[in-house]
Amino acid sequence: MSGFAKPLKIALGLIVIAGLIVIPMNFNRYGLFILSQWAVMTIAAMGLNLTLGYAGQVSLAQGAFVGIGAYAAAIMTTHGWPLPAAIVVAIALSFAVGWVLGYPALRVQHHYLAFVTLAFSTLAFLVFRNESWLTGGIYGISNIPRPHVFGIATNKPLPFYYICLSSLAIVSVAVWWLIRSPWGRAFMALRENPLRAQSLGIDTRRYTLMAFAIGSALGGVAGALYAPLTQYIDPVPFNLSLSLDLLMMVIVGGAGFYFGPFLGAMIAVLLPEWLRFTEGYYLMLYAIAVMGLLIWSPTGILGILDRTMAARRTKAASALRAVAKSRLETAQ
Amino acid sequence: MSDPILSVHNLVGGYGKMTILNGTTFSVPPATITTIIGPNGAGKSTVFKAIFGLLKLREGKINFAGRDVSNLSQRALLNAGICYVPQGRNIFPELSVRHNIELGGVAAGKDIDLPTRIEAALDLFPALRRKSAQQASTLSGGEQKQLEIARSLLLEPKLVLVDEPSIGLSPLMVQQTFDILKSLRERGVTVLMIEQNARSALEISDIGIVLELGQTRMVDKAERILNDPRIGQLFLGGAMEESAA
Amino acid sequence: MKSTLLAGALLAFAAAAGAHAQAIKLADVAELSGGGATVGTNWKNGIDLAIEEINAKGGVLGRKLEVTHADSQSNPGVARAQVQKALDAEPYVLLGPGYSGSVKVTAPLAAEAGIAQIMGGEAAELTQAGNKFLFRTSFGQQSSMPKVAKYIHDEMKAKSVAVVWVNNDFGRGGRDVVVKELERLGCKVVADLSTEAGQADFAADVGKIKAANPDAVFVYLNEEESARILKELKRQGVTAPLMGETTLIGQKVIELAGDAANGARGHVGLTTDAPVDLIKGFRDRFSKKYNYVPDHNGLKGYLAVYMVKATTEKMGKIDSRAFADALHGLTIKAADEPGILMDVTFDANGDIDRQSFLVEVVEGKQVVKQVLPKMK
Amino acid sequence: MSAVLEVTDIKKSFGGITAVDGVSFDVREGEILGLIGPNGCGKSTLFNCILGQLTPSGGEVKLDGKVVTGLRPSELNKLGVSRTFQLLQVFPKLSVRENLILAGQEHQGNMASRLVGRSDAGLTDTADQMIGFFKLDHLAAEPAGGLSYGQQKLLDAAMAFMGGPRLVLLDEPAGGVNPTMLSDLKERLVAINREKNATFVVIEHNMEFVMSLCSRVMVMAEGKVLAMGRPDEVRKNPAVIEAYLGH
């Protein structure tokens, strides 16, 4: 990424943003729905990228937090609360649950942590399904209203797409700010060397819990948008496979890269849609594409950039070494 | 000096795009202890990997006991009589001490009398015999190093490559390990060693090799290298020598 | 690099499907992968078979039928997107989905677009929300379950019943209605057991049934699970009579469960095993084309297309807006339209009325014990 | 000179094995204490008990007269106790400068201010000074993982000093470092010791390094203190020769 000059990067960013605002105006409802879904999934994946990519805490439960956010929003808005209030509650709730789920991370790491969060994810699904008094059980919650913003109804796909897009924008800025702050640096320290981090005064407990809680809260935000987007939720979409999908988005995009989730969500949400023309084969092709991509670049799409840069650096170092003068000779 | 048992000529190689060895050349006479010294990153361990076929050579030749062994497989090298004891902890922690040693004979297949050789190896290391039924992870650091050496002796090698045997060992343990190497030399085994603890290593060595930036800077009798002021200054921590008691 | 990818994404949407003239376009959204894949695949195959037949005979009002299939992945969110996509292409009629949850999320969209939706869902509430564009292809649970409860009470003379159901919207829906009905009739539900879709080991569930010692067992699971529980019931020696729906006594279950299916009874609204010549013919054609015997979902998909044909021919024109009105209150006779297989009437809610059967498995064969006439 | 660190009767056992068995000593303000002993004698375990990485089974650690036993490593670090590690412990993907900023940031402000405040926590200048002091200038923007082993060891040490510690525990700083680089490191340590009046405890096997750097040396064997004294005294102690030094 450092290959570009700064003004060029800014210009590129502006073009993309303008494109995301203007081009969908001509889209049909399906296109807008998919694009909205992309925005929502990107938010959830950004949360996971924070927890996993930056802070190195493997979580297979992000889908459950999307579910928690979605149920919070669905239950509240169907009871007449406005969506912003529901989003605040969704954030608070998933933040709190994420904080609690962070505690196992203080005891175990890596694949063990993955297993704990995986179990949590399935448990959350069982609660969504079995506690029908609250969640409507397997029947789910239907007729979830879409909000009015500044007096404009967002029942139509385009206005609601803009809600998703602006939420994505807000989250993107917040995450960008977070990762370049000392907190972001502390998160990376957790990922790269928690032991050393501790001895440098970094309160690894608090940062670990924060990484979980903030990442989960973003999952909650995504969920709170997902509910009014589909206007009906049931437990099935929030089972383990959503968590795995989100993980796939983060890894395929490039874990620990700011733009990774954008790309990863694009592949996970859009690629299957593009492949639909192959009918019965589309999921098979999608699976093959994901495997191929990972074989090509196990560090994700953005990992390719990193690799090229590392290769360039090695080459330079190697050349430098070849011409370096021996100290023994200079001493003579 | 008699014909060298090992000679490497103009080795060029590295990892990926990084070239570490830039024409390393030296030879080692039989039944000696030879120590390679040099700064971090000089390519010392890389030379060992190259000799032991763990690094694909871009150029160069390795001759061992009169035959070309460049880019042979590990199994072939082991059977030709070269053993390699890498840096750090190199045991199989969950297998018993005896099974660890036994694995040293894998390369020879069914051609050797394994039980006899295991017994012979255990005779050399009484501490290991006492603990032969225990899991290898229960051994102390020094005993683990002994286990590695014992294991490498199972094939009755002619040349042993030892990378930093003293790292993390107390001075007493270092002495014991060096004593073992000396006893190997007495049995006619050639030892090629890398040591950061260069001064002590050169004291027990016959030959010293100075490696820098992947090239051989100097090959000479160990004592002459020890006494070379430039070497002392650059590679043995000259400043330290003055303040040392 | 990001921008080019994005631009590509945006362009791909802009180039959404162009319009085709001439053929009558139907859109199908079904569960082709995920938990409902078996349901959706049967449904899809039924549709394809019907369209092939109709087109071979010259189509509808001289125009061929054409269908696009889309996979909902058994996920309501995806179903919504796919139905949205299908509706954007302005189909004549929308077919599917099969899962009630997916129907719930998509029905308002079709209604808003004014396009009739012929679906496979059986949950009671679907047709009770006043949606004027939604039609069933089979009995809703609100009409089938009372018949089951009545049979258990009247014919089996059961005072206590164990209810085993699969914990998805299908199973839960049936369970809720049947339990209500049983209690109304004065039967005691002594065991109320939820099971997981795809569950393999029923030892514990059957153990509980055995412990409850009921006069009858009502089993409401998917076909494979039905087969597994039948085997386990036999193994543990449960002797109480078994009652179920099509999913308990279908040919597929008999094939999978073998001897263990003998004696099981069920109410069958729609089955390829019905003693009706037209249905036998359908079954033969289907098995010939796809190499397996369809379940009731295959029939539903097949019927959905013939509903389109019959209604359109009745209207005498191809008019998407008028379709729903024309189908409400319509009676289609098998004599007029053999593809509908049995006489059927649609009410103002889009619910279906048709003959149904009470069947028992005897020596690996379905035997019809009772024919239940149309309700009206 | 007052004692910065007082360790009283520290014990630590794992399962049935006693790794540290009642060790007591103190470290005086401004001194460099060496800690030597055979492998497995409990040196590192002792370090980890002092630093809060492990909870001792018994005993007490006092810092400036206050009991700090059971505090977490991060809390101890904020009280001015810093350390280096036996094996390489830098943050390989962060640049050298970022590594150093990270090492100091938790000593600035509080959690909230670190979230909303400046992204470098105002430490860029301090970090650059430290970079200069350890002669890493040309590498400031390089990822730490790309540095040579010796350079990483220097960075590791530099990081330990970013928070302006009173007491630094160094675990085998010489291990795997070539002699030339090592004399550089020693020079830096001595300078910081003198200029900033920082106190050091050093675990090391390299006798030349220990003997030339330390004012006092403590020898451990089998979890107990075997000897404590000036380097030359310790070196002649028969028990130490028997258990550790040999010859």
Next chain:
Amino acid sequence: MSNLFDLLVAGLATGAIYALVAVGFTLLWQTSQTINFAQGEFVMLPAFLMLAAMHVGAPFWLAIILGILLSMILLGLAFKILLVDPMMRHGVLPLAIATMALAIGIKEAVKQFFSAEASPFPSIVPTGDISILGHAVSLQSIGVLVVAILAVFGLTTLLNRTSLGHQMQAAAQNPTVARIIGVPVERMILLTFLINAFLVALASLLITPIYLAKFSSGEVLGQAAFIAAIVGGFNQVRGAIAGGLLIGVLDNLAASYVSTQYRAAVPLVFLIVVILFRPQGLLGRPEERTV
């Protein structure tokens, strides 16, 4: 509590299958740090290979042999060479994700090329019951239990009593050193993949007559085996066996005595408790920590 006996037998029989699958799972983890999320699909596929062989006219015994061979080629050799080898060096996660994708791919392929329907599958063990202590126990359960125990016993003997087994362990515990002392590490790793493929094919043969051959039947099994492996000890063969049996029994007891709605939760809660208080698993060895 006559019920309890039935539950235990059923639980053990299911658990034995979990154990077979979990053992292969831990083998892959030990030799190549592969967390195989497609392990359930690996069990599902061989049955279809055998069915396919029977469809083209092979007798059952030949179909079994062909199925096992094919699964060793596809799920052992090809899986290792095409997917694991290129990614092994890049850490656990990308490979885990790739196996998730593989799981989708296998399921979809079976559905597309074979059938979305469940198919019956012949049993190698005669159906029917025998009476043990007055309880009817199905021969299938006993058959499953016996074959699974034999397979696992054979495997542990191989690993602990033979030189080949020691070489495999060496390759798993420290591949670099194993290579240096002449252990053909690549061949050992390949061998574990082949063993895994053999075990899943065996599990497939045992379980499919009961579970039926269906493209989605691997999902439940894979997750159960996964939990079993972790609970028992991720890095120990004997742990996986204990975990498998335990989860099988626990699942049945949970369904009986807790709640059918939450039966799936019990093994999961157990899993969380085990990880938090004994992360290495009940019989596992603690993984090394550097403090």
